[in-house]
Amino acid sequence: MNSEQIEKRLREVEESKHGSYDKRTEHLDESGRGVFINRLIEEDSPYLLQHAHNPVNWYAWGDEAFAAAQATGKPIFLSIGYSTCHWCHVMEVESFDNSEVAAVLNEHFISIKMDREQYPDIDEVYMTGVQLMTGQGGWPMSNLLLPTGEPFFGATYFPAAQFIALLQQVVIAWDSKREELEASARQMQQGIGKILGDKQAVQELDADLRANTLQALFQREDRERGGLAGAPKFPQEPLLLFLLDQAAREQDPHALSFVDRALEGMGRGGIYDQVGGGFARYSVDEEWLVPHFEKMLYNQSQLGLVYLQAYRLTHKPFFLRVLTQTLDYVLRDMQRPSGGFYSATDADSEGEEGVFFTWSLAELRDALDAEEFELVRRLYGPDELGNFEGSNILELSRSLEVSARETGDTDFYSTLDQILEKLYLAREQRIHPLRDDKLIVAWSGSMINTLAQAGARLSEPRWTAAALRAAEIICRENIQASGKLRRIALNGAVSINGQLEDYANLIEGLVALFDAQQSAGDREVSAANAGLGQQLGKESDKNASSWLVRAQALTDTMIDEFWDPNQGGFFLSPREQVGPRLTRSKSASDGATLSPIATALRCLLLLDKRRALLPEQPAAGGVKHDYAALYRRGFNAVSGQLNEHPLSHSSLLRVQAEHEKGPLDGRVYLDGGLASIELIPSSPEAGKIDTAQTERKHVSLALRIADGWHVAANETEGGSLPLRIEASEESAWALEPVARTSENDYRGAQLLDLTLTLKPSHKLSLDQAGKLNVTVQLCSESQCLLAHEISLLV
Numbered sequence: 001m002n003s004e005q006i007e008k009r010l011r012e013v014e015e016s017k018h019g020s021y022d023k024r025t026e027h028l029d030e031s032g033r034g035v036f037i038n039r040l041i042e043e044d045s046p047y048l049l050q051h052a053h054n055p056v057n058w059y060a061w062g063d064e065a066f067a068a069a070q071a072t073g074k075p076i077f078l079s080i081g082y083s084t085c086h087w088c089h090v091m092e093v094e095s096f097d098n099s100e101v102a103a104v105l106n107e108h109f110i111s112i113k114m115d116r117e118q119y120p121d122i123d124e125v126y127m128t129g130v131q132l133m134t135g136q137g138g139w140p141m142s143n144l145l146l147p148t149g150e151p152f153f154g155a156t157y158f159p160a161a162q163f164i165a166l167l168q169q170v171v172i173a174w175d176s177k178r179e180e181l182e183a184s185a186r187q188m189q190q191g192i193g194k195i196l197g198d199k200q201a202v203q204e205l206d207a208d209l210r211a212n213t214l215q216a217l218f219q220r221e222d223r224e225r226g227g228l229a230g231a232p233k234f235p236q237e238p239l240l241l242f243l244l245d246q247a248a249r250e251q252d253p254h255a256l257s258f259v260d261r262a263l264e265g266m267g268r269g270g271i272y273d274q275v276g277g278g279f280a281r282y283s284v285d286e287e288w289l290v291p292h293f294e295k296m297l298y299n300q301s302q303l304g305l306v307y308l309q310a311y312r313l314t315h316k317p318f319f320l321r322v323l324t325q326t327l328d329y330v331l332r333d334m335q336r337p338s339g340g341f342y343s344a345t346d347a348d349s350e351g352e353e354g355v356f357f358t359w360s361l362a363e364l365r366d367a368l369d370a371e372e373f374e375l376v377r378r379l380y381g382p383d384e385l386g387n388f389e390g391s392n393i394l395e396l397s398r399s400l401e402v403s404a405r406e407t408g409d410t411d412f413y414s415t416l417d418q419i420l421e422k423l424y425l426a427r428e429q430r431i432h433p434l435r436d437d438k439l440i441v442a443w444s445g446s447m448i449n450t451l452a453q454a455g456a457r458l459s460e461p462r463w464t465a466a467a468l469r470a471a472e473i474i475c476r477e478n479i480q481a482s483g484k485l486r487r488i489a490l491n492g493a494v495s496i497n498g499q500l501e502d503y504a505n506l507i508e509g510l511v512a513l514f515d516a517q518q519s520a521g522d523r524e525v526s527a528a529n530a531g532l533g534q535q536l537g538k539e540s541d542k543n544a545s546s547w548l549v550r551a552q553a554l555t556d557t558m559i560d561e562f563w564d565p566n567q568g569g570f571f572l573s574p575r576e577q578v579g580p581r582l583t584r585s586k587s588a589s590d591g592a593t594l595s596p597i598a599t600a601l602r603c604l605l606l607l608d609k610r611r612a613l614l615p616e617q618p619a620a621g622g623v624k625h626d627y628a629a630l631y632r633r634g635f636n637a638v639s640g641q642l643n644e645h646p647l648s649h650s651s652l653l654r655v656q657a658e659h660e661k662g663p664l665d666g667r668v669y670l671d672g673g674l675a676s677i678e679l680i681p682s683s684p685e686a687g688k689i690d691t692a693q694t695e696r697k698h699v700s701l702a703l704r705i706a707d708g709w710h711v712a713a714n715e716t717e718g719g720s721l722p723l724r725i726e727a728s729e730e731s732a733w734a735l736e737p738v739a740r741t742s743e744n745d746y747r748g749a750q751l752l753d754l755t756l757t758l759k760p761s762h763k764l765s766l767d768q769a770g771k772l773n774v775t776v777q778l779c780s781e782s783q784c785l786l787a788h789e790i791s792l793l794v
Contacts, residue, residue, distance in 0.1 A: 017041070024097075034052070034053030038052060038056065046438065055098075056106065056113075057111060059113075063579065074147065075109055075181075076109065077105055077109040079114070079140055080141040081114075082139060082344075088139055091157055091163075095159075100164065118495075121577070122573075126154060127141060130143070130156065133155070137156065139156065140157055142154065142156060142163075145185075149580035192582065197585065202637070205639060210657075217258065221261075223261065225286060226265030227261075227266070231286040233282060235302070244306065259310055263306070267396075270291050270387075271288045274395065274396070277326050280292055281592075296443075297342065297343050297440070300329070300447065305450045307319050308453060308457065312793055331462065341444045343439065343440050343443055355391075358386070359392045360386070361382055441506055447470065447509075448467045449508050452509065467512075474489075474506065478494050500596040503600070505596075508602065518704070522680050568636065598652045599651070608627040611627070671785050678702045679793070697733065699753075703752070705748060711777065713741050713746055724773075733757065733770030733794060736755040745779075770793070770794035
């Protein structure tokens with residue numbers, strides 16, 4: 001196909017997409033049609049469409065581009081970014097919409113533009129190369145490759161003049177020193193493969209690994225502002241979840257204080273949208289004040305989980321407030337009408353970074369009455385000079401609890417929320433930042449997990465319903481007839497083979513939904529009489545089981561697609577990959593998102609703990625895989641990585657603790673799911689401490705036992721161990737005597753009402769969680785299984 005035929009084809013696509021995307025170029029004719037057009041017009045990715053009318057002759061990542069490079073003998077320029085990246089926009093305007101830059105690229109290079117959110121595995125390969133060459137990384141990522149895909153140079157952002165100079169140097173070197181460039185590419189490829197294609201021998205974990213990791217974190221903490229010292233400042237959700245796990249399991253006050261300082265700093269800072277809720281990706285300063293204003297779905301899901309777990313441990317109202325505002329922001333502004341979630345919103349609007357989110361005093365006065373304006377000034381400190389380019393990022397200079405006490409206003413929070421709603425509505429009249437409308441399964445799966453857990457723990461049906469809608473549409477549209485998963489959904493179409501993170505995050509979310517619906521059944525039991533309650537509980541089992549069936553099917557496909565049969569463990573990328581495969585990564589490190597390998601290993605644990613509840617597959621001789629054995633082999637495969645770099649593998653540490661000691665919160669499954677146990681609120685308001693009620697907490701212990709099994713209720717000579725419930729010695733709470741059943745044992749679905757009273761020695765510690773130790777031994781008519789001793793957070 002010649003160039004005229006290609007342009008005719010592309011112009012037809014442009015016409016068919018008219019009005020569905022913004023033509024982000026200064027090169028427009030009088031009719032508004034792009035003067036230039038390239039192959040990116042055929043793509044659905046919002047990021048790629050942003051570049052469809054650049055004068056650069058872009059290709060999308062794929063076989064066509066590499067075939068062109070090999071046919072012409074030209075080097076490849078590979079630019080990687082994403083739609084809401086501020087510096088990607090800057091380089092777009094300065095260089096890629098620049099005819100002088102385009103002339104050099106079009107004559108001497110094959111230019112490829114890639115959306116990193118479509119291919120995170122490929123992004124990781126080239127980012128590793130950039131980090132090896134420069135010691136740092138980021139986006140936009142600028143790579144120069146051999147026609148076969150190996151990188152010989154990599155960096156990030158370049159101003160236009162420097163970029164042209166670099167390209168001209170490469171043109172000269174390509175003609176005169178090609179063998180040196182090829183040797184450099186081979187060396188770089190070996191370095192990337194060594195890092196990502198991990199083949200370390202199985203190692204026994206260092207005995208002090210967890211303690212040493214904690215000490216390393218404590219030494220790096222910014223104790224004044226919270227989080228890790230230095231700038232830019234990222235939320236570091238994997239590390240915070242690890243610290244919360246340590247705090248819960250070991251009653252570690254240092255770990256909990258670290259998290260408390262970080263969450264206070266973020267929740268009060270500019271990184272948190274004080275008006276609309278939700279978090280920006282990071283703060284550019286060490287004060288948590290000036291955010292990089294883009295909002296990513298994965299930050300909302302991960303920080304939502306962090307604030308949920310922190311609230312469960314501390315009962316701090318501020319953490320609950322931030323959690324609620326963040327999840328409500330997602331449901332209001334990032335939820336698709338059909339279910340599921342958009343991926344991100346941009347930092348820029350009206351051509352400027354952050355203008356949508358900041359306020360002048362005049363704008364605040366226009367939106368509020370005088371009394372409301374003065375309260376905003378006292379709480380958030382805006383002034384005439386501003387704290388960001390002459391305008392104000394709203395931040396809380398001190399805690400809301402202190403401000404509420406000082407005002408003495410019993411309606412303080414409702415008054416504040418009314419003011420914030422006014423500001424939100426005023427802000428809605430502004431030009432909005434671009435929203436990336438694509439659904440990414442991995443990110444939506446993570447949000448399903450957070451919403452399902454939060455909905456179950458806090459009895460909030462809106463969150464559970466949103467998780468259900470998202471799961472339904474993803475299972476209906478993104479899972480193919482083959483059982484394989486497609487990563488992206490946009491404009492009614494799905495695309496891109498699923499990555500490990502897509503499978504693992506969605507499986508984790510589906511299991512959380514299964515558990516949430518089990519908990520909903522227990523609440524039905526709590527609301528009904530005993531006989532009807534057991535019937536209702538069984539109905540909820542039927543509704544919930546479909547999610548476990550789907551989770552199992554996806555897990556089996558995940559194993560088929562990503563498991564390494566030779567070395568054990570998971571690969572990050574699927575068997576079939578678009579473009580050249582330089583290496584198939586097995587890196588288990590955390591990044592901006594939790595390690596996909598750690599999450600995949602946790603999914604194996606989750607299914608193994610529920611194996612008695614999985615549907616039988618007679619043709620395969622029962623359940624297809626031994627999930628426990630796969631977990632052990634998979635964890636061993638990455639044990640060397642964990643020993644060598646524990647700080648960057650904290651999710652693995654957390655998952656291994658769950659494997660060894662079981663979960664601390666939520667529903668705990670025993671003996672492969674023959675029984676389950678969970679602490680649930682005895683009412684929607686239970687679990688919230690009420691000092692007017694003599695500092696007591698009321699919860700219910702929900703016990704579900706499979707047919708044919710029972711748990712003894714009372715001591716019998718020579719018999720099995722009875723159900724035993726005790727408050728741990730270190731807990732701030734004492735357990736009042738538990739009313740026992742008059743029967744000899746517990747069967748089916750049971751609820752035991754528990755009351756805990758704050759110990760006198762802890763009168764000043766109303767924000768402390770309690771811990772109950774429960775002993776359970778399952779018996780049938782012919783045998784008793786080993787007893788379990790488990791701990792549950794109250």
